[in-house]
Amino acid sequence: MSLGNHIALSRRHALGLGLGAAAASLLPPEQARAAIPAGTVLKVGDQKGGVQSVIEAAGLLSDLPYRIEWSQFPSAAPLLEALNAGAIEVGYAGDAPTTFALAAGTAAKIIGAVRSNPQSTTILVPGASPIRSVADLKGKTIGTGRGSIGHYLVLASLKANGLKPDDVKIAFLLPSDAKSALAAGSVDAWSSWGIYVSQALLVDGARAVVTGTGLMSGLSYQSATLDAIATKREALVDLIRRFAAARLWALENSNAYADIWAKTVGVDPAIARHTFGVERARPVALDGAVIAEQQATSDLWREFGIIPKRLDAAAIFDPSFNGALPA
Incomplete structure (x- = not known):
C-alpha cells in the first residue's frame, strides 16, 4: 500500500510539527530546482519505513521539480537486484547488502549515507x-x-x-x-x-x-546507478537533500513521525515509536570514517567468503554528493 495514498502533508503542516531551522535550511534552493530538466523521472527503490515514508511525513514531496516512480521492496536483496537490473535508478539499503551487491558488479555507487543505532x-x-x-x-x-x-x-x-x-x-x-x-x-x-x-x-x-551494538556500523546508503549519476545528478542531489531534511525533522519529532507512520501502514503506534526511538537515524557525510567502516564491513564479508575478493571501499563511494548535506 502506497504511503502516497494516505499522507499528503503540506510543507506548512510539516513546519507546524516542528521542522527545525537546520532541516529547513536543507530544502532545495530555487536555483538547484531550476537546473533539473523538465520531465525528469527518478525510479526510486525503497523498503518498508524507509525513504518515502519519512520524506512524505515531513511534507517534502508536494513540490518536486521531477517525478518519482516508487518501488517498494520487502528487504534489501530484491531492491539491490532491481538496481543491478536497471529497474530502479537509486535505492536505500544497509551497508552489508550494499557491499554484497557492489562487490558482485552492480554498476552503481554510494551517494548518500544515514547512520542508525x-x-x-x-x-x-x-x-x-x-x-x-x-x-x-x-x-x-x-x-x-x-x-x-x-x-x-x-x-x-x-x-x-x-x-x-x-x-x-x-x-x-x-x-x-x-x-x-x-x-x-x-x-x-x-x-x-x-x-x-x-x-x-x-x-x-x-x-x-x-x-548490533559494537558489532556493526549502523550505516545505510543511497546507491545510484552510474547512468543516473551521469544523467540525473541534479535530481539525485535534490532527493538526498529532501531525505536529509526529513531525517532531521524525524529526529526532532520522533513520536509525531512514528504515529503518522503507524497509521499509514496499520501497526500499533507503540511499535513504530519503539522502532524509531531505537534507530535515531540521521544523515552523515561520506567521509573517511564512513569509508573506513565500510572497508571493515567489506573485509568481514571477504573473510567469510561471502564476496569473492577484497573490495576497495573507497572506490564504491561518490563523495561529490556531500554538498547536499548541511555544512
Missing part, C-alpha cells in the same frame, strides 16, 4: 527458548536474508564469540518467511532489523540474544 539489528529467539547467548546458538538454525544486515550480524557475533560460520546453520529467508519460521519452530533464531524487531519484541514475545 546498531542496536536496531538483533538476533531474536522465542521468549521460552533456552538460548541465552551467542554460544547457545551453536548447532542451531538462524533465519535471515542472504547478504543482509541480519546475515552480517550473525557472522560478526559468531566471530566475536570465537565461533565459526559452520557452527550454526543459516536459513536464508525473506523477513515475512523468517518470522513465520520462528513462530513455527522451523528455525531456532531470527536475525532481523527495524520494524520487524520491534514487532517481534513487543507483539510476539520474542527475546533479544544479541544486538
Whole structure:
C-alpha cells in the first residue's frame, strides 16, 4: 500500500510539527530546482519505513521539480537486484547488502549515507527458548536474508564469540518467511532489523540474544546507478537533500513521525515509536570514517567468503554528493 495514498502533508503542516531551522535550511534552493530538466523521472527503490515514508511525513514531496516512480521492496536483496537490473535508478539499503551487491558488479555507487543505532539489528529467539547467548546458538538454525544486515550480524557475533560460520546453520529467508519460521519452530533464531524487531519484541514475545551494538556500523546508503549519476545528478542531489531534511525533522519529532507512520501502514503506534526511538537515524557525510567502516564491513564479508575478493571501499563511494548535506 502506497504511503502516497494516505499522507499528503503540506510543507506548512510539516513546519507546524516542528521542522527545525537546520532541516529547513536543507530544502532545495530555487536555483538547484531550476537546473533539473523538465520531465525528469527518478525510479526510486525503497523498503518498508524507509525513504518515502519519512520524506512524505515531513511534507517534502508536494513540490518536486521531477517525478518519482516508487518501488517498494520487502528487504534489501530484491531492491539491490532491481538496481543491478536497471529497474530502479537509486535505492536505500544497509551497508552489508550494499557491499554484497557492489562487490558482485552492480554498476552503481554510494551517494548518500544515514547512520542508525546498531542496536536496531538483533538476533531474536522465542521468549521460552533456552538460548541465552551467542554460544547457545551453536548447532542451531538462524533465519535471515542472504547478504543482509541480519546475515552480517550473525557472522560478526559468531566471530566475536570465537565461533565459526559452520557452527550454526543459516536459513536464508525473506523477513515475512523468517518470522513465520520462528513462530513455527522451523528455525531456532531470527536475525532481523527495524520494524520487524520491534514487532517481534513487543507483539510476539520474542527475546533479544544479541544486538548490533559494537558489532556493526549502523550505516545505510543511497546507491545510484552510474547512468543516473551521469544523467540525473541534479535530481539525485535534490532527493538526498529532501531525505536529509526529513531525517532531521524525524529526529526532532520522533513520536509525531512514528504515529503518522503507524497509521499509514496499520501497526500499533507503540511499535513504530519503539522502532524509531531505537534507530535515531540521521544523515552523515561520506567521509573517511564512513569509508573506513565500510572497508571493515567489506573485509568481514571477504573473510567469510561471502564476496569473492577484497573490495576497495573507497572506490564504491561518490563523495561529490556531500554538498547536499548541511555544512
